[in-house]
Amino acid sequence: MxxxxxxxxxxxxxxxxxxxxxxxxxxxxxxxxxxxxxxxxxxxxxxxxxxxxxxxxxxxxxxxxxxxxxxxxxxxxxxxxxxxxxxxxxLPFEPTPQGFRQRLLKISVEDQGLDARDMMVTLNGLCGQARDAGVDIRPLLLDVAELSSDADKYGMGSTRHILLRATDREPPGLW
The missing domain is CATH 1.10.287 (Helix Hairpins)
Structure with a gap:
C-alpha cells in the first residue's frame, strides 16, 4: 500500500x-x-x-x-x-510565519469544507491574529494560494481566489 x-x-x-x-x-x-x-x-x-x-x-x-x-x-x-x-x-495558532502558513495550508486542503462562508470567517480571524503578532501575511497568502484549488464550489469564488482576494485588502485579510 x-x-x-x-x-x-x-x-x-x-x-x-x-x-x-x-x-x-x-x-x-x-x-x-x-x-x-x-x-x-x-x-x-x-x-x-x-x-x-x-x-x-x-x-x-x-x-x-x-x-x-x-x-x-x-x-x-x-x-x-x-x-x-x-x-x-x-492546529493551535502559533504567532509565527510558519504557524500562519500551517493554518493556511489546512484552509487550502479543506477547500472551503461544507461552507465557504465559514472558511472566510476563519480566514479573516486567522489573518487578524497573524497581523496582530507582526506576521507579514501577504506573501504567505500568495504562496498558499498557488497550491489551492481553482474550483468555485459554492459560487463565492475558489479557495485560490479567496486567498488572493485577501491579499488585496487593507490590511490584508479583512473582508
Missing part, C-alpha cells in the same frame, strides 16, 4: 470515529445548549484519538505542501469525503 493510500485509510478511520459525535443531535429547545456544547469535551478527546488525529493532520499538511497538483487534488478529495476529520482536527 502506498503512503498516500495508508494516509487516506488513517484519515477515514479517524473520520469514522468522529462521525457519531458530530452527528449527535443537539437539543435547541434547551436554553443552555450553547454553553453545554462549549463546555463539553473536545470531539478528539471524547473519541480518544487526539494523538492519532493530530499526527494524521500533520502528515496531510506535509504531503499537501510537498506534493504535486495531483497529490493536492487527491488530498482535497479525501478531506471532502472525510469532512468530520477536518471539522474536529485543528
Amino acid at each position: 502506498g503512503e498516500l493510500a495508508e494516509l487516506a485509510e488513517r484519515v477515514a478511520l479517524i473520520d469514522a470515529c468522529l462521525a457519531p459525535i458530530a452527528r449527535r443531535p443537539v437539543d435547541l429547545t434547551d436554553p443552555d445548549w450553547v454553553r453545554t456544547m462549549q463546555e463539553g469535551p473536545d470531539p478528539l478527546d471524547e473519541a480518544g484519538i487526539r494523538a492519532e488525529a493530530e499526527a494524521a493532520l500533520r502528515d496531510v499538511l506535509t504531503r499537501y505542501e510537498e506534493g504535486n497538483d495531483g497529490v493536492r487534488a487527491g488530498l482535497r478529495a479525501l478531506l471532502e469525503r472525510c469532512h468530520w476529520f477536518g471539522w474536529a482536527t485543528t
Whole structure:
C-alpha cells in the first residue's frame, strides 16, 4: 500500500470515529445548549484519538505542501469525503510565519469544507491574529494560494481566489 493510500485509510478511520459525535443531535429547545456544547469535551478527546488525529493532520499538511497538483487534488478529495476529520482536527495558532502558513495550508486542503462562508470567517480571524503578532501575511497568502484549488464550489469564488482576494485588502485579510 502506498503512503498516500495508508494516509487516506488513517484519515477515514479517524473520520469514522468522529462521525457519531458530530452527528449527535443537539437539543435547541434547551436554553443552555450553547454553553453545554462549549463546555463539553473536545470531539478528539471524547473519541480518544487526539494523538492519532493530530499526527494524521500533520502528515496531510506535509504531503499537501510537498506534493504535486495531483497529490493536492487527491488530498482535497479525501478531506471532502472525510469532512468530520477536518471539522474536529485543528492546529493551535502559533504567532509565527510558519504557524500562519500551517493554518493556511489546512484552509487550502479543506477547500472551503461544507461552507465557504465559514472558511472566510476563519480566514479573516486567522489573518487578524497573524497581523496582530507582526506576521507579514501577504506573501504567505500568495504562496498558499498557488497550491489551492481553482474550483468555485459554492459560487463565492475558489479557495485560490479567496486567498488572493485577501491579499488585496487593507490590511490584508479583512473582508
